[in-house]
Amino acid sequence: MSLLYQKQNQEIRPGVHLIQDVNASNSPMKYTAVKVLALDANASYDETLGAFEAGIVVLTGKVTVTADQQRFEGIGQRQSVFDKIPTDSVYVGTGLPFSVTAQTAAKILIAYSPTTTSFPVRLLKGDIHQIEHRGKYQNKRLVQNILPDDLPFADKLLLVEVYTDSGNWSSYPPHRHDHDNLPTESLLEEIYYHEMQPKQGFVFQRVYTDDHSLDETMTVQNQDVVIVPKGYHPVGVPDGYDSYYLNIMAGPTRVWHFHNAPEHAWIIDRK
Numbered sequence: 499m500s501l502l503y504q505k506q507n508q509e510i511r512p513g514v515h516l517i518q519d520v521n522a523s524n525s526p527m528k529y530t531a532v533k534v535l536a537l538d539a540n541a542s543y544d545e546t547l548g549a550f551e552a553g554i555v556v557l558t559g560k561v562t563v564t565a566d567q568q569r570f571e572g573i574g575q576r577q578s579v580f581d582k583i584p585t586d587s588v589y590v591g592t593g594l595p596f597s598v599t600a601q602t603a604a605k606i607l608i609a610y611s612p613t614t615t616s617f618p619v620r621l622l623k624g625d626i627h628q629i630e631h632r633g634k635y636q637n638k639r640l641v642q643n644i645l646p647d648d649l650p651f652a653d654k655l656l657l658v659e660v661y662t663d664s665g666n667w668s669s670y671p672p673h674r675h676d677h678d679n680l681p682t683e684s685l686l687e688e689i690y691y692h693e694m695q696p697k698q699g700f701v702f703q704r705v706y707t708d709d710h711s712l713d714e715t716m717t718v719q720n721q722d723v724v725i726v727p728k729g730y731h732p733v734g735v736p737d738g739y740d741s742y743y744l745n746i747m748a749g750p751t752r753v754w755h756f757h758n759a760p761e762h763a764w765i766i767d768r769k
């Protein structure tokens with residue numbers, strides 16, 4: 499089973515280019531799915547959700563989103579994800595139609611999780627993001643929480659952006675969240691949408707389980723997706739390149755409690 503989905507570039511509507519489309523029909527993921535779309539200026543994408551909730555993240559550019567008689571004009575805070583400015587997102591509840599119209603050339607990520615529980619449509623402005631500086635030595639990373647578990651605005655979805663600069667590691671020391679064993683550990687699938695700067699860069703990501711029945715190390719390139727149905731999932735960033743990824747997480751309970759690999763937990767305790 500390959501966990502790596504390389505970028506596409508398929509014009510699915512006039513001015514709407516599909517970069518990624520990972521879901522239950524082409525992956526083992528049950529709780530999470532993702533689309534990444536590049537929209538030409540003035541292009542529009544619309545969709546009516548089935549029994550899914552969705553988080554629409556404005557990765558770059560400015561768009562107008564309409565959903566459930568609400569209209570959010572001119573949202574989006576950055577020209578590149580590497581501007582490291584928290585961007586705007588819109589949460590759309592189960593079964594609702596929505597549309598996205600690009601005011602400038604834009605890139606959006608639509609994260610999905612199956613549910614029939616309704617939550618209200620909501621604009622998640624970038625300035626509400628909780629920012630974290632995690633790690634030390636060579637595992638420093640900047641975390642911009644978009645829809646963390648302490649914001650009760652969704653049934654299942656958790657969304658977070660992570661920046662890992664040149665020569666650093668993130669999602670490290672390795673941790674997993676694939677056991678439904680609260681309060682110690684929650685069961686969350688995870689999807690990584692990756693970007694690199696400069697674009698020709700790559701990162702290494704390993705996804706592996708304690709018994710190594712799953713153990714895949716991948717070379718990940720710009721706009722690739724990696725799925726983490728289970729297991730530990732560290733990311734290493736080569737010298738000279740900076741990494742961005744957006745994480746989609748979801749599972750039976752909307753809480754992020756993870757378990758560090760015991761043999762590597764000492765990494766955290768270094769002075």
Ligand SMILES: O=C[C@H](O)[C@@H](O)[C@H](O)CC(=O)O
Pocket residue numbers: 632639641658660667668669670675688731745756
């Ligand atoms: O489980 C969460 C994901 O692995 C990342 O969001 C990770 O937590 C990012 C990090 O802390 O390095």
